[in-house]
Amino acid sequence: MSLSARKTPRQGRAQATYDAILEAAAHIIAKSGLTAFNTNAVAERAGVSIGSLYQYFPNKDALMVALIERQQQNQADTLKAAATSLGPDADFETIVRSLVRAAMQHHRDNDLLASAIDHEEARLPIDAMLGSYLDQGGRVVAQLLQRFQNDILVVDADTAARTLPALVRAVTDAWANLSPPQLDIAEAEAVRAVLGYLRQGSTH
Amino acid sequence: MSLSARKTPRQGRAQATYDAILEAAAHIIAKSGLTAFNTNAVAERAGVSIGSLYQYFPNKDALMVALIERQQQNQADTLKAAATSLGPDADFETIVRSLVRAAMQHHRDNDLLASAIDHEEARLPIDAMLGSYLDQGGRVVAQLLQRFQNDILVVDADTAARTLPALVRAVTDAWANLSPPQLDIAEAEAVRAVLGYLRQGSTH
DNA sequence: GCATGATATGAGTAATTACTCATATTGCCT
DNA sequence: AGGCAATATGAGTAATTACTCATATCATGC
Numbered sequence: 335m336s337l338s339a340r341k342t343p344r345q346g347r348a349q350a351t352y353d354a355i356l357e358a359a360a361h362i363i364a365k366s367g368l369t370a371f372n373t374n375a376v377a378e379r380a381g382v383s384i385g386s387l388y389q390y391f392p393n394k395d396a397l398m399v400a401l402i403e404r405q406q407q408n409q410a411d412t413l414k415a416a417a418t419s420l421g422p423d424a425d426f427e428t429i430v431r432s433l434v435r436a437a438m439q440h441h442r443d444n445d446l447l448a449s450a451i452d453h454e455e456a457r458l459p460i461d462a463m464l465g466s467y468l469d470q471g472g473r474v475v476a477q478l479l480q481r482f483q484n485d486i487l488v489v490d491a492d493t494a495a496r497t498l499p500a501l502v503r504a505v506t507d508a509w510a511n512l513s514p515p516q517l518d519i520a521e522a523e524a525v526r527a528v529l530g531y532l533r534q535g536s537t538h
Numbered sequence: 539m540s541l542s543a544r545k546t547p548r549q550g551r552a553q554a555t556y557d558a559i560l561e562a563a564a565h566i567i568a569k570s571g572l573t574a575f576n577t578n579a580v581a582e583r584a585g586v587s588i589g590s591l592y593q594y595f596p597n598k599d600a601l602m603v604a605l606i607e608r609q610q611q612n613q614a615d616t617l618k619a620a621a622t623s624l625g626p627d628a629d630f631e632t633i634v635r636s637l638v639r640a641a642m643q644h645h646r647d648n649d650l651l652a653s654a655i656d657h658e659e660a661r662l663p664i665d666a667m668l669g670s671y672l673d674q675g676g677r678v679v680a681q682l683l684q685r686f687q688n689d690i691l692v693v694d695a696d697t698a699a700r701t702l703p704a705l706v707r708a709v710t711d712a713w714a715n716l717s718p719p720q721l722d723i724a725e726a727e728a729v730r731a732v733l734g735y736l737r738q739g740s741t742h
Numbered sequence: 743g744c745a746t747g748a749t750a751t752g753a754g755t756a757a758t759t760a761c762t763c764a765t766a767t768t769g770c771c772t
Numbered sequence: 773a774g775g776c777a778a779t780a781t782g783a784g785t786a787a788t789t790a791c792t793c794a795t796a797t798c799a800t801g802c
Contacts, residue, residue: 341748345799348749366573367661371791375740383751389792446660452711453653458573496712497727504708507656508700527735534734545778549769552779577757584759587781 337399337458340392354380358469359401364447367445371450373397398454404493405444407450408501412440413474426485427529429478434524437502442510442517457477486532494532501527541603542594542660556594558584561644563605568651576655577601602658609655614702616644617678630689631733633682638728641706646714646721650708676700683736690736698736705731 343349358380363371374393377384390398416436420429441448472495479491502524509520562584567575571578573696576596581588595601624633645652676699683695706728714726 370659385752386750449660451656453572453657456650456653497709500708500712501705501731504704507703508704527705527731528736530734531731532739532740534730589781
């Protein structure tokens, strides 16, 4: 069963249809979870016919894969924006705090969606994507780490670039999903975890 | 819609049926993901009739809730065992390493299941459970932290007890799901994250 | 304006799914 | 032994689901 798109949109309206479908899928999962995620509901919410959906996605899993890719791209863009929004002379802790805040924001807005993606990533055969994520969002992080070599203890930049986003996600999950959410604690704990990780000497 | 068990097993065979159902549910999710999780499949795999399943669980969500509770209990037991398996005079880093290893092991064996539970926890209304988890597995961690106050910088034990397992999970996810899995790096990174977190001063 | 490919439609279908209920079997108590 | 509650059964059903296909509408180049 193929997981790649069936057909790439060539005209403007086709692109609009394609986007509306992905947007609808994201909305449904984010609001009602994986259980409510079915192709008929997606088509209806997108305002297109079920037939149109299957013009662009050969099956439900392919739609999920496209959604995962889109979400990873969004996350990478968010990080990039947060990293560059501060001037070039911001200090290390300020930047870390800004990145953490951006990542947390992004994740809190898409709580169910993020966990759904985690689950589906594990289920679907998608090695290539992990790599591409590292190339996208991870590159921002890796560059920062090299720029601030003096503030941190020896870490391989690529290794850290994979571990760090996971840290932030984890802390966000642990604290932001309580009722009521403890957002201040979440941010403080995430920053603490990130700085602690970066300043910790090798444990080998 | 009620999420609590419909009827508690009183006889031995009833308990066996109940357990078989939960076990089957766990197996199906762990092997094929949330999409494959349906009550008919669970009953068949458990070797009981679909009617029996609905004797103990009023609906599918209630079954999921029971499964989540069971898994949390398992995780807590694993941690407790790892913490007490070492002698009372083991040093801090050794204990941390042991706990990390136990948590990672537990999680790696139940990859899809763990992410499914994350997702369903976020979807279902379950505040009480989070508290009970903290009481179970978190207590072990909190006690350890107090015992090693001198090795760590000021952290509220309860706060840390919630953050730490999340850290380990995140790092495990980030590294153990690659192909091939990088288990050595995963463990080293998890230990590094935990120790870094605990030794990092307040960031407020 | 016409031809042709791109795009959109949605009724329809076979399969799956959550769940019920009437009936059957089992174990326990006296 | 016999009676009663606990437990187990599984055919059945209404609803949902992934997906197809024949047909219709659009857009663009000539």
